[in-house]
Amino acid sequence: MRATRDHLGRPLVAVTGMGVMTSLGQGLDDNWRALTSGISGIHAISRFPTDGLSTRIAGTVDFLDLPVQNAVERSYAMAQETTIEALAQAGLSGDFNGPLFLAAPPIEPEWSARFALADRAGPSEKPDDAYDRFLAAMRVRPDPAFHEAALFGSVSERLSDRFGTRGLPVTLSTACASGATAIQLGVEAIRQGRTDRALTVATDGSVSAESLIRFALLSALSTQNDPPQRASKPFTRDRDGFVIAEGAATLVLESLDAALARGARILGILKGCGEKADLFHRTRSSPDGGPAIATIRAALEDAGLGESEIGYINAHGTSTPENDKMEYGAMSAVFGDRLPQIPVSSNKSMIGHTLTAAGAVEAVFSLQTMQKGTMPPTINYLNPDPAIMLDVVPNVKRDAQVTAVLSNSFGFGGQNASLVMTAEPA
Amino acid sequence: MTGTDRDVVITGIGIVTSQGVGIAPHEALLTADTAPTPVLELEKLAPYPVHPLPAIDWSQQIPKRGDQRQMENWQRLGVFTAGLALEDAGLKDDAEACGRMDMIVAAGGGERDIKVDSLIVDEALKRNDREQLLNEKLTTELRPTLFLAQLSNLMAGNISIVHKVTGSSRTFMGEEAAGISAVETAFHRIRAGQSTHTLVGGAFAAERADMLLLVEAIGAHSLHRWLPLWSRAEGEGGGMIMGTVGAFLVLESRAHARDRGAKIYATIADIGGDRGARDEGRMERRLERLVEPARDRASDTVIFSGASGVIDISQREKAALEAALPGAALRGYGGLAGHSLEAQFPLGLALAALALEAGARVPSFDPAEAAMAKAASHAVVTTVGHQRGEGVALLLAESREV
The missing domain is CATH 3.40.47.10 (Thiolase/Chalcone synthase)
Structure with missing residues (x-):
């Protein structure tokens, strides 16, 4: 009889289904093939004109057939597709009957919707009165589709109906750590004994002119537009910002007991989660990396693993000057002299920064790394930053069996979350 | 204790x-x-x-x-x-x-x-290249x-x-x-x-x-x-x-x-949320299930309802609560404070906890609400979303003898 409880007597949480979508394609197989071949999904933006913009590249998902071209429809469609894939892999059909934890971007009305309102509203009567006119136009003719598209609860509502999840779904945002937080909430719910299974989904289809420009104004984006696939270069000396991207991932979490009882295939164990908020600054991390260090340590402690047991790190690795330096410092503090011996790669070198989805997308790839015995590379590692002494699995994948992986996610607003995943058997 | x-x-x-x-x-x-x-x-x-x-x-x-x-x-x-x-x-x-x-x-x-949005839509009314306009104006006008x-x-x-x-x-x-x-x-x-x-x-x-x-x-x-x-x-x-x-x-x-010797206002004894279609009495059935833990002590209960005011949904919530918890005193706090979306449920808990701690005979907020004969030792807090989602919490007063 194998153990189904962890070192603290809590139920072990198994992953039994995974689905993923990025600019590299739809589905885990296609993504994994591209990722391990060192292929980049970053391309010139075609969704909107980019003339005059300093950043003209992104990892948008442009291959989906959407009923309407907007961020809500795109985010929903990606989440739906990755969930269909994950449930199929888990061998679950019919109502899911467990809670839904959804990481979704805070989506505001599209500019096209504002323009449409302005077109049917009266002319300006005084300065800065656009919203007075919008309101007057809405009084004449309400627009329930506008309402639904602007509600933050609309994507989880549709997912709940589509997949038959139980109770009130949680829609969350912890910025660039959101995907990891969704998984953490699922793990917690199972450990609480409230449920045997949880559906954790993260999606972000929110790249638009405004979102791109907002990040550009914070000097967060790479401006090395040509060639696009070379722009994201984590841990290099010439890294100059992240590449904004879209994607989604779904993980089916189950108590190991329940998964074994129904004969499910175990893809890995979600062994530990850690978090710690940073109070230093709205967009910058504490220079000493204190909160990131505490986050990684908390995840290891929650997992009941020592530093020496981690065989691979899926880095946050955004390719911004500051993140990569801070993340390296935090990893150095935790892993010490052994860090150069631990392979650390950044999926973002190929798929860009999928923002809200990143933590879950990268958790899927972390589990796949253990499943396949292959570490995806950090591409564009041509000019190493001499201050960052890491084995980044440079440019070419590496075959190696690992049994415990750490995945980091850090975000604006002092958000930090780390996940520790282990191979089956736990 | x-x-x-x-x-x-x-x-x-x-x-x-x-x-x-x-x-x-x-x-x-x-x-x-x-x-x-x-x-x-x-x-x-x-x-x-x-x-x-x-x-x-x-x-x-x-x-x-x-x-x-x-x-x-x-x-x-x-x-x-x-x-x-x-x-x-x-x-x-x-x-x-x-x-x-x-x-x-x-x-x-x-x-x-609002200034930037107004500037952009006004300019857009005069131009055909709206996407180009967006790039220009957002780049120059947005404050980081x-x-x-x-x-x-x-x-x-x-x-x-x-x-x-x-x-x-x-x-x-x-x-x-x-x-x-x-x-x-x-x-x-x-x-x-x-x-x-x-x-x-x-x-x-x-x-x-x-x-x-x-x-x-x-x-x-x-x-x-x-x-x-x-x-x-x-x-x-x-x-x-x-x-x-x-x-x-x-x-x-x-x-x-x-x-740490903290003052305790109240205990949250139970809490639940749900969602789904609201037609054919489905919303009422969910509410009935969510308030079930409060049913035994309805006559010693004050209900802080976060009803949004949306006419049909609020009337249905009121009827469902009155049917499920007969004898409880209903107080629609949204009439007093307004509807506050994300803050509505936490506001209800705050008011309920204050009322329990103060041993309040809460005055009716509305002509349609009956007076309380005595302070209640239980409080139910509800929030029914203006579009979707329902939640209920049950609070218990701390024992008053010290």
């Missing part, structure tokens, strides 16, 4: 509504003999009445001007009210406790820059700090910065349901020993044309004047009057509260 170590108790309350700042004005209205007078702003956003922000000195909870400038009123109100809750719990200056404290914030989005003031998770981010709450930081979204899930999640984490103390709550700024637009898209606002909550059908429009609200709670395990 009754209860177990992992009971979830309320030990800190931060509250701001149009009725005033902090506990004092709210405790006064809960213990008054007669219905309080609602505070309305009728002109500024006409034809939409709103319950406005009261006079407030931000620097009392956000001492640095630089921090205040990094936010707009929505985030300021959340950070301010979180500070009130921490202060009330006696944790404001306890760096060690705040460093371990968990946080779940129920958030919408921050203020749009306003992006951060708009980001949902930056209310929590600012609470970390200003009040040093850093154990964890999670932001839930999704209108009323976000507030329900935030408290529900904090409750289950504490019960399971995953957290010892959690700051939970949210804020809503009603005096925002960008927010009013959302609700007007389904014609749900009451127009021109205030009417009692349960009588909104008599007026023009859809029944909702938005209210500026900040509501935060400090939740703790009983053991954690006892060890």
Whole structure:
């Protein structure tokens, strides 16, 4: 009889289904093939004109057939597709009957919707009165589709109906750590004994002119537009910002007991989660990396693993000057002299920064790394930053069996979350 | 003392509504003999009445001007009210406790820059290359700090910065349901020993044309004047009057509260949320199931209903509660404070906890509500989302003999 409880007597949480979508394609197989071949999904933006913009590249998902071209429809469609894939892999059909934890971007009305309102509203009567006119136009003719598209609860509502999840779904945002937080909430719910299974989904289809420009104004984006696939270069000396991207991932979490009882295939164990908020600054991390260090340590402690047991790190690795330096410092503090011996790669070198989805997308790839015995590379590692002494699995994948992986996610607003995943058997 | 170590108790309350700042004005209205007078702003956003922000000195909870400038009123109100809750719990200056404290914030989005949006749509009316125009104007007109003031998770981010709450930081979204899930999640984490103390709550700024637009898209606002909550059908429009609200709670395990000698307002005995189609009595059946834990002691219960005012849904909620909990006293607090989306459920818990702690015979807020013969020892808090989602909490008064 194998153990189904962890070192603290809590139920072990198994992953039994995974689905993923990025600019590299739809589905885990296609993504994994591209990722391990060192292929980049970053391309010139075609969704909107980019003339005059300093950043003209992104990892948008442009291959989906959407009923309407907007961020809500795109985010929903990606989440739906990755969930269909994950449930199929888990061998679950019919109502899911467990809670839904959804990481979704805070989506505001599209500019096209504002323009449409302005077109049917009266002319300006005084300065800065656009919203007075919008309101007057809405009084004449309400627009329930506008309402639904602007509600933050609309994507989880549709997912709940589509997949038959139980109770009130949680829609969350912890910025660039959101995907990891969704998984953490699922793990917690199972450990609480409230449920045997949880559906954790993260999606972000929110790249638009405004979102791109907002990040550009914070000097967060790479401006090395040509060639696009070379722009994201984590841990290099010439890294100059992240590449904004879209994607989604779904993980089916189950108590190991329940998964074994129904004969499910175990893809890995979600062994530990850690978090710690940073109070230093709205967009910058504490220079000493204190909160990131505490986050990684908390995840290891929650997992009941020592530093020496981690065989691979899926880095946050955004390719911004500051993140990569801070993340390296935090990893150095935790892993010490052994860090150069631990392979650390950044999926973002190929798929860009999928923002809200990143933590879950990268958790899927972390589990796949253990499943396949292959570490995806950090591409564009041509000019190493001499201050960052890491084995980044440079440019070419590496075959190696690992049994415990750490995945980091850090975000604006002092958000930090780390996940520790282990191979089956736990 | 009754209860177990992992009971979830309320030990800190931060509250701001149009009725005033902090506990004092709210405790006064809960213990008054007669219905309080609602505070309305009728002109500024006409034809939409709103319950406005009261006079407030931000620097009392956000001492640095630089921090205040990094936010707009929505985030300021959340950070301010979180500070009130921490202060009330006696944790404001306890760096060690705040460093371990968990946080779940129920958030919408921050203020749009109305000037920039107006500039762009006005210019767009004259041009055909609207996408090009967007690139030009957004690049030159958007203020980087306003992006951060708009980001949902930056209310929590600012609470970390200003009040040093850093154990964890999670932001839930999704209108009323976000507030329900935030408290529900904090409750289950504490019960399971995953957290010892959690700051939970949210804020809503009603005096925002960008927010009013959302609700007007389904014609749900009451127009021109205030009417009692349960009588909104008599007026023009859809029944909702938005209210500026900040509501935060400090939740703790009983053991954690006892060890530090904290004052306990009330225990959260049960909490649940659900969603789904609302036709053919489905919403009523969910509500009935959610209030089931309160059924035994209905005659000793005051119900704080967060009904939004949306005419049909609010009437159905009222009927369902009256049927499920006969003898309980119903109080629709949205009639007094307005509807506040994400903050609505935390506000209901704050009012209920204050009422229980004060042993209040809560005056009726509305002509359709019956007087209470005596103080209740149980409180039910409901929030039925204006579009979706329902949540119910059951609170118990602390034993009054010391």
